[in-house]
Amino acid sequence: MNSKEKELLRLLEKDGRISVEKLSKMLDVSTEEVVGMIHKLEKAKVILGYSAIIDWNKVNETETVTAMIDVKVTPKRGVGFNEVAERIYRFKEVKALYLMSGTYDLSVVIEGKTMSEIARFVSEKLSTLDSVLSTTTHFQLKKYKHDGVVFEDRDEDHRIVVSP
The missing domain is CATH 1.10.10 (Arc Repressor Mutant, subunit A)
Incomplete structure (x- = not known):
């Protein structure tokens, strides 16, 4: 290239x-x-798609809940984390999936209409997979910045700075 x-x-x-x-x-x-x-x-699949970054909080009736789920898994011999990652990213709720270093192996980002819907996803789909040992779910409360775009409308303070 x-x-x-x-x-x-x-x-x-x-x-x-x-x-x-x-x-x-x-x-x-x-x-x-x-x-x-x-x-x-x-x-060559270097460019995989084009997307817009939307502030869904400004669109009526589009309330969603986003959760980041840390997942500890047992890798499979010969395929490592790839097989379990593929099983996870096939779920329609999964928006992103990353292999991580540290305490947890995978980081899963999902969206749902309610916290209960996300809880059902974790208890009925994710945690029932054979390789999944444990999960920790974090709910997104507010989005400040995503892909380099700041989401908060801040009025600039045009006052003159006065210092002693």
């Missing part, structure tokens, strides 16, 4: 809606080259 492709990825990661024309100018290449690079990176 060349430096132009890496820079293209950085730009698209920051703003997936940036126009090909603007990308062309920023990268100092033709629009055809940008289109070709994007196609190549999508085909």
Whole structure:
């Protein structure tokens, strides 16, 4: 992968809606080259998709509960954590799954309509898997920043700083 492709990825990661024309100018290449690079990176599954970051708290009737679940598992011989991770990420409730270092092996991010729905997911689906030894669930109370985007509307304080 060349430096132009890496820079293209950085730009698209920051703003997936940036126009090909603007990308062309920023990268100092033709629009055809940008289109070709994007196609190549999508085909190679380097670019997996494009998404918008939404502040769902500002949308009526969209209350959801997000939980981060620390999971301790027994890895399987020959496949390690991959097999149990695949079984977990196939659940529709799972939004993200990470292999972690430290006390717990996996970190699972799920969304549900209520805390009870998340509790049912943990007790009926996640903790019943053979390899799962224990879970610890943390509920998200407020989102301040996600993927580099600050969620809080803060009015700037325009007062002059006075110091002695």
